Amino acid sequence: MSNNLPTLKEIARQLNISVSTASRALHDHYSIGLRTKMQVHKLAHELNYEPNQAAISFKQKKTFVIGVILPSLSQGFFSSVVNGIEDVAYNKKYTVLICQSRDSEEREKHLVEAMKSNRVDGLLISISKNTTNYDHFELLKKYKIPVVYFDRVPKMPDIHFIATSLGPGMKEAIGLLVKRKRRLIAMINGPEKLPASQERLEAFIHGLRENNIDYDPSFVVTSDLSQEGTYQATQQLLNLEQRPTAIIAFNDYVAMDSIKYAKRSKVKVNKEISFVSFANEPICNYLDNPPIASVEQFPYQQGEKATEILLQLLERNSGEPEGAGVHTILLQSRLVIHDRE
Amino acid sequence: MSNNLPTLKEIARQLNISVSTASRALHDHYSIGLRTKMQVHKLAHELNYEPNQAAISFKQKKTFVIGVILPSLSQGFFSSVVNGIEDVAYNKKYTVLICQSRDSEEREKHLVEAMKSNRVDGLLISISKNTTNYDHFELLKKYKIPVVYFDRVPKMPDIHFIATSLGPGMKEAIGLLVKRKRRLIAMINGPEKLPASQERLEAFIHGLRENNIDYDPSFVVTSDLSQEGTYQATQQLLNLEQRPTAIIAFNDYVAMDSIKYAKRSKVKVNKEISFVSFANEPICNYLDNPPIASVEQFPYQQGEKATEILLQLLERNSGEPEGAGVHTILLQSRLVIHDRE
DNA sequence: CTGTTAGCGCCTTCAC
DNA sequence: GTGAAGGCGCTAACAG
Numbered sequence: 001m002s003n004n005l006p007t008l009k010e011i012a013r014q015l016n017i018s019v020s021t022a023s024r025a026l027h028d029h030y031s032i033g034l035r036t037k038m039q040v041h042k043l044a045h046e047l048n049y050e051p052n053q054a055a056i057s058f059k060q061k062k063t064f065v066i067g068v069i070l071p072s073l074s075q076g077f078f079s080s081v082v083n084g085i086e087d088v089a090y091n092k093k094y095t096v097l098i099c100q101s102r103d104s105e106e107r108e109k110h111l112v113e114a115m116k117s118n119r120v121d122g123l124l125i126s127i128s129k130n131t132t133n134y135d136h137f138e139l140l141k142k143y144k145i146p147v148v149y150f151d152r153v154p155k156m157p158d159i160h161f162i163a164t165s166l167g168p169g170m171k172e173a174i175g176l177l178v179k180r181k182r183r184l185i186a187m188i189n190g191p192e193k194l195p196a197s198q199e200r201l202e203a204f205i206h207g208l209r210e211n212n213i214d215y216d217p218s219f220v221v222t223s224d225l226s227q228e229g230t231y232q233a234t235q236q237l238l239n240l241e242q243r244p245t246a247i248i249a250f251n252d253y254v255a256m257d258s259i260k261y262a263k264r265s266k267v268k269v270n271k272e273i274s275f276v277s278f279a280n281e282p283i284c285n286y287l288d289n290p291p292i293a294s295v296e297q298f299p300y301q302q303g304e305k306a307t308e309i310l311l312q313l314l315e316r317n318s319g320e321p322e323g324a325g326v327h328t329i330l331l332q333s334r335l336v337i338h339d340r341e
Numbered sequence: 342m343s344n345n346l347p348t349l350k351e352i353a354r355q356l357n358i359s360v361s362t363a364s365r366a367l368h369d370h371y372s373i374g375l376r377t378k379m380q381v382h383k384l385a386h387e388l389n390y391e392p393n394q395a396a397i398s399f400k401q402k403k404t405f406v407i408g409v410i411l412p413s414l415s416q417g418f419f420s421s422v423v424n425g426i427e428d429v430a431y432n433k434k435y436t437v438l439i440c441q442s443r444d445s446e447e448r449e450k451h452l453v454e455a456m457k458s459n460r461v462d463g464l465l466i467s468i469s470k471n472t473t474n475y476d477h478f479e480l481l482k483k484y485k486i487p488v489v490y491f492d493r494v495p496k497m498p499d500i501h502f503i504a505t506s507l508g509p510g511m512k513e514a515i516g517l518l519v520k521r522k523r524r525l526i527a528m529i530n531g532p533e534k535l536p537a538s539q540e541r542l543e544a545f546i547h548g549l550r551e552n553n554i555d556y557d558p559s560f561v562v563t564s565d566l567s568q569e570g571t572y573q574a575t576q577q578l579l580n581l582e583q584r585p586t587a588i589i590a591f592n593d594y595v596a597m598d599s600i601k602y603a604k605r606s607k608v609k610v611n612k613e614i615s616f617v618s619f620a621n622e623p624i625c626n627y628l629d630n631p632p633i634a635s636v637e638q639f640p641y642q643q644g645e646k647a648t649e650i651l652l653q654l655l656e657r658n659s660g661e662p663e664g665a666g667v668h669t670i671l672l673q674s675r676l677v678i679h680d681r682e
Numbered sequence: 683c684t685g686t687t688a689g690c691g692c693c694t695t696c697a698c
Numbered sequence: 699g700t701g702a703a704g705g706c707g708c709t710a711a712c713a714g
Contacts, residue, residue, distance in 0.1 A: 007707055007708085008707065023710090027709095031683055036683085052707055054399040059709055061395075072420075076415055083441075095438065097438060100423075100427070117392075118436060259627075287627060287629070288629040349692065358700075358701085359700070360693095361701065362701070368693095372700080373700080374700085392691085393691055397691085400693055401692090401693080
């Protein structure tokens with residue numbers, strides 16, 4: 001068999017028709033006679049004809065590729081997001097190009113460049129935790145490449161995004177702890193500059209107030225989200241004169257590290273101190289002393305919805321009122337209780 | 342700013358030179374005068390010129406994309422593989438297109454088709470655990486799309502692949518158990534048709550023999566690798582007249598499920614029964630009673646090496662002796678001991 | 683209903 | 699050293 005893939009030209013030649021007729025026939029264009037249409041389809045099938053995607057991208061100035069930039073695939077949260085993205089994108093015949101920033105601002109910048117140079121039609125981005133400068137995102141705006149941010153959203157005006165509002169989950173979490181008579185509630189937060197941390201802090205303070213608990217700043221410590229950072233944060237809390245009876249962790253990984261440290265320090269987890277966290281990673285089910293509850297942030301749905309918005313942006317003929325409105329979706333988080341006390 | 346990206350034509354126009362000169366200048370072609378070369382580079386930079394990748398792919402019949410098909414990103418093992426792949430590919434300016442088969446043969450077939458129709462230059466594949474029919478892989482051969490299989494490799498002749506030979510790790514594992522006076526060693530294997538299962542079984546029997554332990558077929562049960570399947574498999578072992586004192590699990594996830602079940606059944610994990618498993622997933626470090634050891638299979642290195650082989654295949658001008666040789670690499674697995682007994 | 687024509691951006695002979 | 703011309707595969711006016 002020849003190595004050369006069949007082209008429209010070849011089909012046209014064999015059928016003694018013109019290339020454009022062949023093209024139209026394959027697209028079921030209304031103006032093509034049933035007879036010809038059938039012939040073309042038949043031959044195309046026999047030859048295993050596949051339209052050359054590269055040629056189409058070139059011609060249409062559209063690649064049918066959406067790029068995804070996220071921190072890391074190894075977190076269950078993000079791989080769920082990817083599943084949501086894939087499921088929606090594949091349905092619409094889009095290809096998904098996934099890249100990890102690995103929480104490096106530099107790498108993220110580089111990836112944005114690469115995506116741009118690869119002419120992706122649009123982007124889905126969850127920003128790296130170390131990203132403080134948004135120039136590369138501004139660039140995308142300038143080049144009019146549509147972007148929908150998800151979960152970790154930069155603080156920029158007029159952007160499309162979907163995220164989970166942590167307030168409701170946090171409120172439920174504190175409510176649960178209070179119900180279980182644990183009013184000395186501390187929090188291990190992420191880096192202060194991270195929007196996600198700021199949101200947690202606000203929600204935390206707000207949640208405490210709603211439960212008539214005074215907010216004690218020394219009960220909030222931060223971790224850089226590394227294991228070591230979380231160990232130190234935990235130590236800080238355990239060393240407090242008045243030791244907290246509950247810890248709300250930035251996410252399940254932080255919770256796991258913190259629990260590990262607490263155990264090593266001979267603290268009875270979930271007896272002396274209860275843990276609650278964010279993300280609701282399935283992996284927690286394997287722990288002997290998992291967080292008693294975790295706030296679900298609906299990664300799959302975020303992926304789905306973000307993709308839907310992006311595709312909508314891509315599909316709508318760009319001749320519309322510029323920036324008429326931005327899509328901002330906030331899902332309501334929800335506490336998932338793990339133990340059956 | 343105009344929405345239209347600058348092209349070679351535009352650069353040529355502004356400098357009053359021809360398009361081909363501009364093209365050659367940017368590629369530092371020897372025949373172009375230093376003066377012109379500089380001018381072109383300068384203007385290209387000013388205009389933020391980026392070659393249109395779609396046009397290049399089209400023209401060169403080469404997309405600089407390598408496709409990756411693997412079962413699931415949510416397993417730490419595979420996301421490590423991806424890291425290895427990315428690191429090598431990016432260095433050589435290739436783009437990596439990742440897709441998950443989610444262990445569905447149908448989906449895998451579909452993805453192969455999609456990759457083919459997207460004209461990826463080559464593929465890296467780890468087959469789904471439910472794949473029994475290899476027609477779609479044969480197809481790739483027919484179309485001369487280079488493929489390197491990794492870790493989960495189909496049983497086909499003349500393919501390039503890299504995997505980890507489980508023999509050494511298994512031998513060490515059994516050796517460790519014997520040293521700890523656990524000679525009643527059972528195994529929870531994966532589905533029988535899975536090559537990975539067959540390899541484990543062989544290595545298991547072989548390893549037992551080397552330690553002068555009789556092989557008792559009732560000590561080998563299989564799980565479909567779901568949680569429920571593993572529960573049943575564990576139950577089978579626990580119900581045996583002569584209960585094993587050690588279980589070798591297909592991988593860490595199976596081990597975790599099995600441990601969970603054992604605990605529920607009031608079996609003292611690592612006292613009455615010790616566990617050893619495969620993959621050495623970091624997540625196991627969070628368990629209270631993790632497997633005492635796990636066989637490292639070097640995912641990152643597999644990713645790196647597979648990509649290197651593939652790129653080598655792509656780079657070598659295809660005018661060489663066909664199938665002169667296939668690349669087959671077997672890394673030696675190694676047992677990593679978790680506890681410090 | 684179908685064919686002709688033109689061109690997307692780039693590379694690559696071939697000419698000068 | 700540089701320019702002109704052709705063509706990759708496909709789509710989309712515009713003519714019939």
